[in-house]
Amino acid sequence: MSNRTAGDRALTRHRLFWPVVVLVVLLAANTAYRPSFLSVQMRDGHLYGSLIDILRLSAPLILVALGMTLVIATGGIDLSVGSLCAISGAIACLYISRQPDQNSLGGVLTALALGLGVALVLGAWNGVLVAVIGIQPIIATLILMVAGRGLAQLITEGQILTINSDPYKAIGVGHLLTLPLAIFVALAAALLIAAVTRRTALGLIIESVGGNAQASRLAGIRSARITFLVYVISAACAAVAGFMITANVSSADGNAAGLWVELDAILAVVIGGTSLAGGRFSLSGTILGALLIQTLTTTVYAMNISPQTSLLFKAVVVIAVCLIQAPGFRARFARRRAPASAPAPVTEQPKEQVPA
Amino acid sequence: MTTLSLMATRTWSRLPRRHVPVLATLLLLLVLYGVGVSQYRAFSNIQVIFNVFIDNGFLLVVAVGMTFVILTGGIDLSVGSVVAMTAMVSAFLLREGLPAALVLVIALLIGPTLGFLMGCVIHFFDIQPFIVTLAGMFFARGMCTFISGSSIPISDGFWTRMSQQRIGNPSGNFVSISVIIAFAVVAVAAYTLAYTRLGRNVYAIGGNPQSGLLMGLPVGRTRIAVYTISGLCAAIGGILLSFYTLSGAPLIAVGMELDVIAAVVIGGTVLTGGSGYVFGTVLGVLVLGVIQTLITFDGSLNSWWTKIVIGGLLFAFILLQRLIGIRYK
Numbered sequence: 001m002s003n004r005t006a007g008d009r010a011l012t013r014h015r016l017f018w019p020v021v022v023l024v025v026l027l028a029a030n031t032a033y034r035p036s037f038l039s040v041q042m043r044d045g046h047l048y049g050s051l052i053d054i055l056r057l058s059a060p061l062i063l064v065a066l067g068m069t070l071v072i073a074t075g076g077i078d079l080s081v082g083s084l085c086a087i088s089g090a091i092a093c094l095y096i097s098r099q100p101d102q103n104s105l106g107g108v109l110t111a112l113a114l115g116l117g118v119a120l121v122l123g124a125w126n127g128v129l130v131a132v133i134g135i136q137p138i139i140a141t142l143i144l145m146v147a148g149r150g151l152a153q154l155i156t157e158g159q160i161l162t163i164n165s166d167p168y169k170a171i172g173v174g175h176l177l178t179l180p181l182a183i184f185v186a187l188a189a190a191l192l193i194a195a196v197t198r199r200t201a202l203g204l205i206i207e208s209v210g211g212n213a214q215a216s217r218l219a220g221i222r223s224a225r226i227t228f229l230v231y232v233i234s235a236a237c238a239a240v241a242g243f244m245i246t247a248n249v250s251s252a253d254g255n256a257a258g259l260w261v262e263l264d265a266i267l268a269v270v271i272g273g274t275s276l277a278g279g280r281f282s283l284s285g286t287i288l289g290a291l292l293i294q295t296l297t298t299t300v301y302a303m304n305i306s307p308q309t310s311l312l313f314k315a316v317v318v319i320a321v322c323l324i325q326a327p328g329f330r331a332r333f334a335r336r337r338a339p340a341s342a343p344a345p346v347t348e349q350p351k352e353q354v355p356a
Numbered sequence: 357m358t359t360l361s362l363m364a365t366r367t368w369s370r371l372p373r374r375h376v377p378v379l380a381t382l383l384l385l386l387v388l389y390g391v392g393v394s395q396y397r398a399f400s401n402i403q404v405i406f407n408v409f410i411d412n413g414f415l416l417v418v419a420v421g422m423t424f425v426i427l428t429g430g431i432d433l434s435v436g437s438v439v440a441m442t443a444m445v446s447a448f449l450l451r452e453g454l455p456a457a458l459v460l461v462i463a464l465l466i467g468p469t470l471g472f473l474m475g476c477v478i479h480f481f482d483i484q485p486f487i488v489t490l491a492g493m494f495f496a497r498g499m500c501t502f503i504s505g506s507s508i509p510i511s512d513g514f515w516t517r518m519s520q521q522r523i524g525n526p527s528g529n530f531v532s533i534s535v536i537i538a539f540a541v542v543a544v545a546a547y548t549l550a551y552t553r554l555g556r557n558v559y560a561i562g563g564n565p566q567s568g569l570l571m572g573l574p575v576g577r578t579r580i581a582v583y584t585i586s587g588l589c590a591a592i593g594g595i596l597l598s599f600y601t602l603s604g605a606p607l608i609a610v611g612m613e614l615d616v617i618a619a620v621v622i623g624g625t626v627l628t629g630g631s632g633y634v635f636g637t638v639l640g641v642l643v644l645g646v647i648q649t650l651i652t653f654d655g656s657l658n659s660w661w662t663k664i665v666i667g668g669l670l671f672a673f674i675l676l677q678r679l680i681g682i683r684y685k
Contacts, residue, residue, distance in 0.1 A: 077486070135674055138431070138486070139627050143674070146614055147667020153660035254660070263490055276484045306505055312498025318491040319477070326481045 015273035016285050018324045022317060023292045030299050037302075046175045050298065056173075058294035059182035060085070060241035062287055064261050065268040066193050067237030069286045070230040072269050075210040075278025076130060076137035078231060081238040081265060083148025084122055085258025088115035088239035089246030090155040093163050102165040111168070116239045122148070123235020127228035141231075145262070152254035162251040172247030182244050189237065194283050203281075206230065210278030264293050267314070271321045292317075376680050377624030377673065378636040384622075384669075385639055388646045396653045403529045408645035413534040414439065414596040416641045418612070419619045420545045421589025423637045424582040426620050427549070427562045429629025430485040432583060434474065435590040436612030437496035438467045440605070442594025444500045446515075447508035447604025456514035464591050470496065471587020475580035489583075493613070500606040507605035510598060518599045534596040541592060546634040558582060562629025618666050619644050622673050643669070 030037040030050070040049035064081050071078045092115035099107040122144060129140035174181040197203030205226055208216045213223040241261070246252045270276060271292055272285025296317060300310035323329045392399040409416075418435050425432045446463040450456070474492045478485050510516075524530025549555035557578040561568040569575050598604060623640025625632025647665055651658075 129671075133675070133678060135678065136627055139621065139670070139674055142614070142617065143667050143670045146618060146670065147664050150660040150663030150667065153658075154664065158658055158660065266487070267490070270487055276487065306501050309498050309501045311494040312502060315491045315493075315495035315498060318487070318494065322483050322487055322491070323477070323481060326483050329481045332480070 015282065016288060018321060019271050019273075019285070019288050019292055022321065023288065023295060026292070026295050026299055030295075030302060033303060042178070045178060046180075047178045050302070052180065054291070054294050054298050055183050056180040057298070058290050059180075059186035060244045060258075061261065061264055061268060061294060062186040062290040063189055063237045063241040063244070064234075064258075065265040065272075065286045065290045066190060066283065067230075067234030068262075068265040069269050069272070069274055069281050069283060070193070070197070070206060071137070071234045072266070072274055072276060073206050073210045073278055073281035074227050074230050075213070076227065076230070077141065077266065077276070078126065078234045079138065079141040079262050080122070080126060080144035080148055081234060081241075082258040082260060082262040083145050083152060084119050084235050084238035085242030085245055085261055086152035086252075086254050087122065087148055087155065087242070088119045089242035089257050090152045090161065090252040090254055091115040091118050092168070092243055093161045093246055093252035094155055096163045096165050096168055097161055102163055103167060105167050108165060108167040112243060115243060116236065119235045119239030119242070120232055123232040123238075124228070126235065127231035130231060131224040131227040149254065152252075152257070154254075156252055156254040158254070160251050160253045164250065168243075168247050169250050170247070172244050172249075185240065185244070189240065190283065190287060193233075197283070207279055207281065210280070212279075265290075267318055268293055271318070374631065377677055378633055378639065380673070380676055381622055381624055381636060381639040381643060385643050385646065388643065388650065392646065392650050392653065399649075399653060404649060406529055406531050406535070408642060408649055409535045409538070410532050410600075411648075412641055412645040413532070413538040414593040414600065415612070415615060415619065415644070416538045416638065417541045417589050417596060418593035419616045419623075419637045419641050420541055420634055421586035421593075422613075422616045422620050423545070423623075423625055423632060423634055424549070424558060424589075425485075425586045426617075426625050426627055427558050427629055427632055428579060428582050429562045429565070429627075430478070430579070430582065431489065431617070431627075432471075432474075432492075432586045433486065433489040433613050434470065434492035434496055435586060435593070435616055436609045437493045437500070438470060438587060438590035439594040439597055439609045439612060440500050440607070441496040442467055442591045443598040443601070443608065444503050444508070444604035444606060446595065446598050447510050448503050450510055450512045450515065451508055456512050459512075460595065463595055464588070467587040467589075467591025467594065468584045469587070471583040471585070471590070472580060474587075475583030478583065479576045479579050485583075497606075497610075503606075504604075505606065507603050507608075509603045511602075515599060515602060519602050532599070534599050537592070537596060541589065542634060542638055545589075549634055554578065554581060559630055562631070564630070615644060615666070618670055622669055624673070624677075626677060 027037075037050050040047050040051060042048075064085070068078055068081065092111040095111035095114055096102050096107060099111075101107065126141050126144060129135045129143070130137050133140075170181060171185070172182060176184055197206065205216070205221050208219070208221060209223045209226045213227070216226075217223040238258075238261075242258055245257050245261075266276075268289035269281075269286050271289035272282050272287070274281045274285060293314070296313060297310055300313055389399075392404075398404070418439060422432055422435060442463050445466060446459050449459045449462060454462075470492055474485075474488050477483055477488050518533050521533050522530035523533065523536065549558065557568070557573050560571065560573055561575055561578055565575055597609065601608070619640035620632070620637050621627060621640070622643055623632070623636030623638070625636060644666065648662055651662055
């Protein structure tokens with residue numbers, strides 16, 4: 001214990017150390033419970049397996065969480081993404097269901113453009129409320145969270161809209177290069193956002209607005225414009241996620257599509273080490289957080305526990321990860337442990353907090 | 357004399373400003389009721405108002421608890437799940453054959469305990485209320501299905517009596533016992549906020565936690581107290597809901613936290629904390645109740661219009677608060 005190197009300590013202090021540990025523990029638990037968990041099979045030229053499923057199912061969450069990361073980085077929050085998923089999916093499905101030929105690629109593309117367009121408008125509405133009128137983000141987006149569900153149900157007229165369109169279905173369950181298409185979409189979105197924010201000054205500007213919008217404005221950054229922009233990006237991400245969710249089941253349900261996805265997305269962002277206070281963000285952390293949540297959900301399903309009870313596990317994991325990451329919690333441990341001469345045990349204790 | 361009259365005019369001109377949101381809600385409520393009365397003859401029956409109270413008694417109690425939390429500038433997303441969990445636990449324990457009094461005590465203890473724990477995590481570890489109560493929400497909802505995957509009926513004598521007891525006048529108008537309990541909770545909460553030290557602390561901390569701390573106010577204790585109160589109110593709300601439905605269902609009250617938050621905001625409480633009244637919350641709940649009644653009376657409008665209208669009202673009231681210049685962070 002005493003010969004623990006500085007490198008070890010730096011590793012355990014790393015922002016993403018504990019999320020990774022939890023993810024590995026979850027995967028290990030799955031493998032122990034069901035040894036075939038890690039196997040990936042080739043069938044009909046497509047890869048199949050639990051791991052692939054987790055990746056495919058986490059794609060919508062990753063998308064929503066990426067947009068949410070940028071919003072949270074500016075110190076805001078976007079509660080409306082779940083409703084936006086439902087609205088964009090409902091619009092796309094409604095348009096396709098009205099087409100004479102549901103399989104025409106042009107029709108599907110128009111439907112996607114329509115859904116995305118409406119989502120962008122609603123994102124702009126959020127952005128105006130927050131950036132121009134200056135309403136607290138949590139309330140501004142709460143409006144659309146409540147009303148948006150109603151709008152989605154209005155679009156589908158309270159029914160579950162079922163469509164039969166192969167090109168649209170491909171967004172959810174199609175394959176490309178043996179892997180599900182959804183994974184590539186999520187990956188492309190992640191790379192695009194990473195490139196735009198990390199290869200240009202935009203990421204830094206977003207962080208500075210989150211750190212202090214007033215100071216950033218005085219430093220010559222158009223804070224309001226940046227704030228506006230992140231809500232639009234978040235809405236666009238939510239729209240694509242909505243297409244995936246509805247395409248997965250080839251139907252649009254105004255009530256259930258994207259339900260609670262905003263909460264999962266916020267959790268993913270927080271687990272990924274992005275502070276809710278804003279001013280800093282980690283895209284890789286967010287993706288990791290989203291994967292962690294989806295793995296947890298899949299684990300619970302695989303162990304024959306009811307989906308609702310999975311919330312119990314989610315609560316435990318969330319609290320554990322948040323506590324371990326909280327500066328207050330760490331400081332408390334450090335203070336309590338400080339009189340004991342060796343600094344090494346400081347990072348030892350929290351391991352017990354991690355649920356298997 | 358001049359200073360006195362000056363002060364008087366100043367307080368006079370400042371007072372309505374603080375009351376404008378509440379007065380606006382009152383006006384809205386009257387307009388909505390007027391629309392109802394003018395459109396449907398049966399609407400003017402006094403029982404319609406009583407039914408709004410009967411149907412929303414539990415919502416009112418929970419909203420009162422939420423008012424405390426929002427006044428300190430926090431938020432409690434766990435209330436809907438705690439309501440469901442309380443109803444579920446009481447239904448389960450009653451089925452197991454425990455006496456009603458004991459069940460009542462146990463059920464009423466769960467909510468405050470969870471609230472207390474969440475308050476402690478929020479205060480001591482400095483984690484956002486949003487995240488902590490979100491975890492609390494997941495936990496409570498998970499517990500519901502952990503107890504039972506399907507709904508449990510309640511056939512206990514005390515519960516059925518509380519459910520069916522009607523308190524009314526000879527002409528046939530009545531309220532349920534739940535309404536009386538809800539009113540009692542409202543009265544106690546209003547008194548606590550207006551006339552006790554705890555209530556003043558809640559307003560002070562909501563106004564500015566930093567200066568509250570510098571003034572020597574027990575910030576931590578108050579903050580933990582409001583989440584405990586909210587948990588207690590959610591527990592009472594859960595009991596009232598189990599009186600109302602005579603069952604515990606794992607998926608009942610899903611999304612109720614949004615209705616509750618909407619009611620509090622429409623009632624004029626500012627979400628950054630420090631300004632608002634329990635009376636406003638009562639009006640907010642009534643507005644939601646009357647909208648639902650209107651939509652029921654209409655028959656051709658569908659339930660999703662409720663959500664759209666509530667969203668629209670939220671927007672209008674937030675804009676109103678903004679216009680009359682109540683401070684936003």
